[in-house]
Amino acid sequence: MTTQQNTLHVDLDERSYDIVCGPNVLEKAGELFAPLLKSKRVVIVSDSNVAPLYLDKLCGFLEDAGLSCESVVLPAGEATKSISNFEKLLEDILAMGIERGTSLVALGGGVIGDITGFAASALLRGIDFIQVPTTLLSQVDSSVGGKTGINAKAGKNLIGAFHQPRLVLIDTQSLNSLPKRELLAGYAEVVKYGLLGDAEFFAWLEENGQALIDGDQELRREAILKSCAAKANVVAQDEKEGGVRALLNLGHTFGHALEKECGYGGDLLHGEAVSIGMVMAFEFCAQQGLCAPEDGERLKKHLVSLGMPVDLSSLPCQDWTAELLMKHMMKDKKVKDGKVTFVLVRAIGEAYLSREVEDADLKTYLDDLLKRSKA
Numbered sequence: 273m274t275t276q277q278n279t280l281h282v283d284l285d286e287r288s289y290d291i292v293c294g295p296n297v298l299e300k301a302g303e304l305f306a307p308l309l310k311s312k313r314v315v316i317v318s319d320s321n322v323a324p325l326y327l328d329k330l331c332g333f334l335e336d337a338g339l340s341c342e343s344v345v346l347p348a349g350e351a352t353k354s355i356s357n358f359e360k361l362l363e364d365i366l367a368m369g370i371e372r373g374t375s376l377v378a379l380g381g382g383v384i385g386d387i388t389g390f391a392a393s394a395l396l397r398g399i400d401f402i403q404v405p406t407t408l409l410s411q412v413d414s415s416v417g418g419k420t421g422i423n424a425k426a427g428k429n430l431i432g433a434f435h436q437p438r439l440v441l442i443d444t445q446s447l448n449s450l451p452k453r454e455l456l457a458g459y460a461e462v463v464k465y466g467l468l469g470d471a472e473f474f475a476w477l478e479e480n481g482q483a484l485i486d487g488d489q490e491l492r493r494e495a496i497l498k499s500c501a502a503k504a505n506v507v508a509q510d511e512k513e514g515g516v517r518a519l520l521n522l523g524h525t526f527g528h529a530l531e532k533e534c535g536y537g538g539d540l541l542h543g544e545a546v547s548i549g550m551v552m553a554f555e556f557c558a559q560q561g562l563c564a565p566e567d568g569e570r571l572k573k574h575l576v577s578l579g580m581p582v583d584l585s586s587l588p589c590q591d592w593t594a595e596l597l598m599k600h601m602m603k604d605k606k607v608k609d610g611k612v613t614f615v616l617v618r619a620i621g622e623a624y625l626s627r628e629v630e631d632a633d634l635k636t637y638l639d640d641l642l643k644r645s646k647a
C-alpha cells in the first residue's frame with residue numbers, strides 16, 4: 273500500500289478523534305477500527321452509488337481484522353435525508369438486533385454521513401459511529417465536527433444532533449470514481465475555508481484548483497488536509513456552534529434557502545448552492561459597502577473558471593421571490609430573537625458574524641439579484 277498517510281486530531285476532550293487521510297487508507301480500516309470498537313459488530317450504512325464500489329471491499333478489510341460486518345443500503349441523493357427514510361433506517365437497524373456496543377459506519381457522501389450519524393445518536397440512546405467519507409464534500413466538511421441530521425419540510429438539516437464520530441477515514445482514491453459535478457460541488461466547501469479565514473489558501477486554490485479538479489492526487493490530498501485542519505481547529509474551539517463555528521456557515525444561509533426550493537431532488541447540489549451562496553454573501557457585502565466589489569469578482573472568476581455555478585440564471589427553479597427566500601432564511605438555525613446571524617465578509621479571508629443586516633437591505637439585494645437572473 274502507498275503510505276502518504278496523514279493523521280489530524282480533533283481535540284474535544286473525551287469526544288476527541290483522529291482524521292486519517294491518504295490514498296488507499298481504506299485497506300487499513302480493520303486495524304484502525306478494531307481498537308476503537310466496543311464490540312466486534314459493525315453495521316455499515318451506504319448508498320446505491322457507493323455500495324457497489326466499496327461496500328464489499330470495506331467489509332472484507334473489517335472481516336480480515338476479525339470484525340463482523342452487516343450493511344444497509346439507502347437510495348443515493350439528498351431526498352434520502354427525510355424523516356420517513358430516517359424512521360426506516362432506525363427500524364431496519366433495530367431489526368438486526370443491535371446492542372449498545374454495535375458501531376455504525378457511514379460509507380458514502382454527506383447525506384449518508386448525516387443520516388447515519390443521526391441514527392447513531394438516537395439508537396439505544398446513542399451508539400458509536402465512524403465516518404468513511406467518499407465524496408470531496410464529505411471529506412473536507414460534513415464528516416468532521418459531529419453535525420448530523422436530516423431535512424424537514426421547513427428546511428435543510430432542521431432535525432439532528434451533535435454526535436461526534438470515533439474516527440474519520442478519508443481514502444483520497446475514492447475521488448477517482450466521483451462524477452465531476454460532485455467533485456466541483458465539494459470544491460465549493462474547500463474554497464469556503466480560504467474565503468472565511470485564509471486568503472493565502474484561496475490564492476493557492478486559484479493557482480492549483482484546476483489541476484486538483486483534473487485529478488492531481490497530491491494537490492487533492494493537500495487541499496483535503498488543509499480543509500480538515502481548518503475545520504478541526506474551529507470545531508475544537510466551539511463544538512456546538514455557540515459562536516465562532518457559525519463562520520463555517522459562510523454562504524449557507526443563502527444556499528440553504530435556494531436548496532429548500534430547488535435542491536432535494538438533485539437539481540441543485542448542496543455544494544452548488546454553497547457556491548452561489550458565497551458569491552451572494554460577497555455581492556451583498558459589496559452592495560452595502562462592507563467589502564470591495566473586486567473581491568466578489570475575484571471569487572466569481574475562480575469559480576466560473578472551473579465551471580461552478582455562481583448565480584441563479586442556470587437553475588431550473590425560477591419561481592423565487594425575495595420574500596420567499598427571506599422566509600426560508602428565517603428558518604436558519606442561526607436565527608436568534610427573530611433575527612438571522614449572517615456570515616459576512618470584509619475581504620477574502622476575513623469573514624465575520626453580523627446581526628446587523630436590515631430586512632430592507634436584504635430585500636433590495638435579492639430583488640436586484642432575481643431581476644438580473646431573469647434578464
Ligand SMILES: O=C(O)C(=O)C[C@@H](O)[C@H](O)[C@H](O)COP(=O)(O)O
Binds near residue numbers: 417461517
Ligand atoms: O460544520 C459546520 O458547522 C458547518 O456549518 C459546515 C457546513 O458546511 C455544513 O454544510 C453543515 O452541515 C451545515 O450545517 P447547518 O447547521 O447550517 O445545517
